[in-house]
Amino acid sequence: MRKAFNKTLLEIAREDSRINLVLADIGYGEIEPFANEFPNRYYNVGVAEQNMTGVACGLGMEGNIAVTYSIANFPTLRCLEQIRNDVCYHDANVKIVIIGGGVSYGPLGVSHHSTEDLAIMRALPNIVVMAPCDIPEAIAATHAMIEHDGPVYYRCGYKNEPNIHNGAIDFKLGKAITVEEGDDLTLFFVGPIGIEAKKAAEAARKRGIKTRLVSMHTIKPIDREAIVAAARETGKIITVEEHNLSGGLGSAVAEVLADEGALDVKFKRMAFPDIYVGEVGSQEWLRSLYNLDAAGIEKEIYAICGV
Numbered sequence: 296m297r298k299a300f301n302k303t304l305l306e307i308a309r310e311d312s313r314i315n316l317v318l319a320d321i322g323y324g325e326i327e328p329f330a331n332e333f334p335n336r337y338y339n340v341g342v343a344e345q346n347m348t349g350v351a352c353g354l355g356m357e358g359n360i361a362v363t364y365s366i367a368n369f370p371t372l373r374c375l376e377q378i379r380n381d382v383c384y385h386d387a388n389v390k391i392v393i394i395g396g397g398v399s400y401g402p403l404g405v406s407h408h409s410t411e412d413l414a415i416m417r418a419l420p421n422i423v424v425m426a427p428c429d430i431p432e433a434i435a436a437t438h439a440m441i442e443h444d445g446p447v448y449y450r451c452g453y454k455n456e457p458n459i460h461n462g463a464i465d466f467k468l469g470k471a472i473t474v475e476e477g478d479d480l481t482l483f484f485v486g487p488i489g490i491e492a493k494k495a496a497e498a499a500r501k502r503g504i505k506t507r508l509v510s511m512h513t514i515k516p517i518d519r520e521a522i523v524a525a526a527r528e529t530g531k532i533i534t535v536e537e538h539n540l541s542g543g544l545g546s547a548v549a550e551v552l553a554d555e556g557a558l559d560v561k562f563k564r565m566a567f568p569d570i571y572v573g574e575v576g577s578q579e580w581l582r583s584l585y586n587l588d589a590a591g592i593e594k595e596i597y598a599i600c601g602v
Contacts, residue, residue, distance in 0.1 A: 296433045296452030296487070297394045301325045303437040304362065308333060313360045314441065319347040321365050322394070344369055348377035348389070355387035360441060362390045367400050367409040369393075371416060371448070382446050383419045390440050391416075392449045396426060396486055397537030398572055398581045399453035405571045409450070413485070414542020416448040417515040423468055424515040426450035426486040429458040432512055435466030443468060453578075456487040459510065469516040477505035480561075480600060481525035481532050482592070485511050485544045488537040491582065494589035499596045506596065511544055519551050526557040531599050533563045535592055537582070540566040561599050565592060 305328055308314040315336045316329050330337040340347045344365065351361035363370050370393055371378065382389045393409060400407035417424045423443055427436040433451060440447045464472055471483070475496060484492040489510055496506040507529055509521060525532055532552075534545040545564030552558055567585055574584060582588045586595075596602075 296427070296430060296456050297325055297454060299430045299433045300392070300437055300451050301329065303434045305329050305332065307438065307441050308336070311360070311441065312336075313358065315354050315359050315361050317347050317351045317354070317361055317363050319344045319365050319369065321369070326364065344374040345377050348374040349381055351389045352377070352381040352385065352387045355382070355389045356385060360388050360390065362392055364392045364394070366394045367396075367407045368412060371409070371412050375415065379419055383421045386421045386445050388444060388446075390447045390449060392451060394451050395453035396450040397488065398578050401576055401578045401581045404575050405573060408572055410537070410539045410567055410572065411542070412448075412450065413514050413536070413538050413544065414546070417547065418542070422446040422448055422515065423513065424448045425468065425513045427452070427512050428484065428487055428489040428510050429456055429460060431458060431460045431464050432466060432472075432510065435464060436512065439466060439468050450486060452487040457490050459489050459493055466512070469513050469518055471518040471521040472510045472512065473507065474510055475506065475508040477507035478529055479505045479531070480596065481507040481509060481529045482535065482596070483509050483511045483522075483525070483532065483544065483548060484535040485514060486537055488535060488582065488587060491587065491589045492535045492592055495592035495596060498589065498593050502602065504596060504600055504602065514544060514547055517547050517551060519555065522548050522551045523555050523557050526552060526560040530559075531561040533565060533592070533595055533599060535565045535587065537587065538566050540564060540569050563595055563599055565595060
């Protein structure tokens with residue numbers, strides 16, 4: 296997905312001279328085409344993410360579109376004060392891009408995990424928060440990010456994520472995409488972990504459980520209509536995310552259900568528990584360890600359906 300993002304950003308930058316890329320000495324192997332083609336719109340501030348965000352805010356407030364880019368939690372948690380006070384408070388046209396959300400960098404341990412980011416970013420005013428699930432969404436989300444006037448947080452996959460969508464998609468900020476129809480339950484997911492949800496939904500369908508599979512690529516603003524419709528039309532909802540249990544997709548969906556009075560629904564949140572994922576291993580292994588793989592999701596589908 297990161298290759299698709301960088302390729303798409305470069306293509307857009309050829310048509311829009313306002314786009315500037317600001318890095319904190321990371322991203323090599325992917326960002327060279329932009330740096331070589333637009334050296335006057337490329338800034339490497341060194342290992343100083345707070346400064347990266349401040350520079351980007353200045354660029355954004357001078358009529359440019361500034362894109363900060365780094366891995367995992369480095370462009371968010373390390374410079375949260377600058378995102379809050381500089382970017383969001385001033386509603387600056389800055390796009391904060393991370394590569395490798397969740398436990399994509401699992402072998403590097405907790406310091407390189409990004410499992411609190413959706414909760415923290417969506418708590419900030421003025422910012423759009425999104426996490427595309429595959430290459431079609433990543434490309435569409437890049438265009439949507441640049442077209443939006445104001446702060447955007449873009450959580451991008453790391454590499455080699457399989458596609459979830461089979462054809463063209465209608466991508467709009469704040470509007471979920473239904474991958475598969477169903478009326479027995481709704482499975483909402485965010486980001487590349489959706490491939491596990493898709494496998495689980497396909498397995499359950501073979502046992503007669505028709506699952507509505509929905510990509511909630513935008514966490515803020517969230518698609519309230521899709522959530523309420525799921526509650527009223529399927530009566531059962533499971534949310535799946537590669538994020539801590541607190542404050543992410545599951546919390547956002549629960550808030551909408553409470554606000555809209557759509558509480559007559561069976562509801563299950565699937566996420567990492569409220570802990571630091573201290574084990575070290577591959578992303579796939581860590582997902583399975585915490586039952587966030589296809590088998591774990593399939594088990595929860597049967598449990599909520601009473602099968």
